[in-house]
Amino acid sequence: MTNQLKKEGKFSYVELGEGTPIIVLHGLMGGLSNFDGVTSFFPPKGYKVLIPELPIYKMSLIKTNVKNFAKYVSEFIDHKGFEEVILLGNSLGGHIGLLCTKLYPEKIKALVITGSSGLYESAMGESYPKRGDYDYIQKKAENVFYDPKVATKEIVDEVYAAVNDRNKLIRTLAIAKSAIRHNMSKDLPQMKTPTCIIWGENDNVTPPEVAKEFHELLPDSDLFWIEKCGHAAMMEHPDEFNDLLYAWLQKRNY
Numbered sequence: 001m002t003n004q005l006k007k008e009g010k011f012s013y014v015e016l017g018e019g020t021p022i023i024v025l026h027g028l029m030g031g032l033s034n035f036d037g038v039t040s041f042f043p044p045k046g047y048k049v050l051i052p053e054l055p056i057y058k059m060s061l062i063k064t065n066v067k068n069f070a071k072y073v074s075e076f077i078d079h080k081g082f083e084e085v086i087l088l089g090n091s092l093g094g095h096i097g098l099l100c101t102k103l104y105p106e107k108i109k110a111l112v113i114t115g116s117s118g119l120y121e122s123a124m125g126e127s128y129p130k131r132g133d134y135d136y137i138q139k140k141a142e143n144v145f146y147d148p149k150v151a152t153k154e155i156v157d158e159v160y161a162a163v164n165d166r167n168k169l170i171r172t173l174a175i176a177k178s179a180i181r182h183n184m185s186k187d188l189p190q191m192k193t194p195t196c197i198i199w200g201e202n203d204n205v206t207p208p209e210v211a212k213e214f215h216e217l218l219p220d221s222d223l224f225w226i227e228k229c230g231h232a233a234m235m236e237h238p239d240e241f242n243d244l245l246y247a248w249l250q251k252r253n254y
Contacts, residue, residue: 005053011076013052017043020109020254021085024051025073025093027115027232028175029159034090037238045246052076054096056175057168064171065178066092070100077107086254088112088245090232091205092175098184101193110254112196112245113214115203115231118184120210134160145230146202188217195221196248198241200229222248 005012014032016039024035032051039049054069073096077085086109089097094116101108137160142148162168195218199211208225215223224244226233234241 008079010055011052011079013050013076014039015048015050017046017048019043019046019048021048021050021080021082023073023077023085023087024049025087025089025096026051026054027089027091027093028056028172029162031158034232034235037234037242038088041238041242041246050076050080054093057171059171061170061174064174066095066099066175066182067103067178069096070103073097073100074104074107077104083107084109086110086112086249088114089116090114090234092117092179094118095179095182095184098188098191099182102184102187102191105191105193108193110194110196110249110252112198114198114233114241115200115206116210116214117179117206118182119213119217120206137163143204143230144232145236146200146228147230147236150230150232150236185213185217188214189219192219194252196245197221197223198233198244199223199225200231200233200236201225201227202229203231205231224248 004014006015022042024038026032026034032053035051039051042049052073055072059068084107087097087100089095094113095118097111097113098116098118101111138151138156141151141156141159145151162172197211197214199208201208211223215221226237226240229236
């Protein structure tokens with residue numbers, strides 16, 4: 001998907017389709033290709049899907065935090081000239097989406113989160129990261145999914161390379177600390193934006209209890225489960241994920 005990237009100023013992004021804009025926010029270790037199912041399904045249904053490359057490894061270390069990524073998303077919305085958008089985020093991307101919705105509610109028509117951080121974060125684990133240990137990285141990557149085969153060699157290689165890059169490692173740890181500090185449990189009850197929560201029943205990173213808590217705390221939310229599914233529902237069960245989300249958007253007239 002990288003060969004489809006548009007570059008404008010400080011923004012690099014994929015853009016497909018025409019219609020209601022859906023801005024997709026990837027996770028810390030998640031590439032843009034994780035959303036191939038979303039980018040192929042929604043444009044023919046009358047949506048414009050955009051996936052900005054979040055500057056996870058490009059901001060100065062002092063600015064590498066969830067709040068600045070949320071600000072970056074808001075600036076991207078302005079750059080594209082959109083009045084209102086739907087935000088869709090997985091893992092750290094969900095957390096960024098939540099904070100962006102809290103800070104700039106007038107810009108967010110609806111929010112979709114799957115395997116989102118913001119309430120609970122075990123993604124980094126106690127012993128993460130072990131540099132140089134490929135087998136360990138492979139096990140961590142496989143643990144993200146219900147079916148370990150979804151963690152292809154390409155995915156494992158990408159994570160391994162990031163963990164063994166000192167610049168990326170330092171920023172990964174900075175973001176992880178920022179995500180843990182930026183717990184949103186007190187903010188969520190004040191956030192009235194309609195929210196669709198789609199969660200894997202077998203998520204080991206952000207367990208099912210996290211989804212239930214999001215649902216309880218967010219005033220206008222709907223919760224949907226996907227069986228035999230881990231932390232990245234849009235990758236592991238793209239058809240079911242898309243069907244659930246599309247039905248929700250139609251019901252809400254978005």
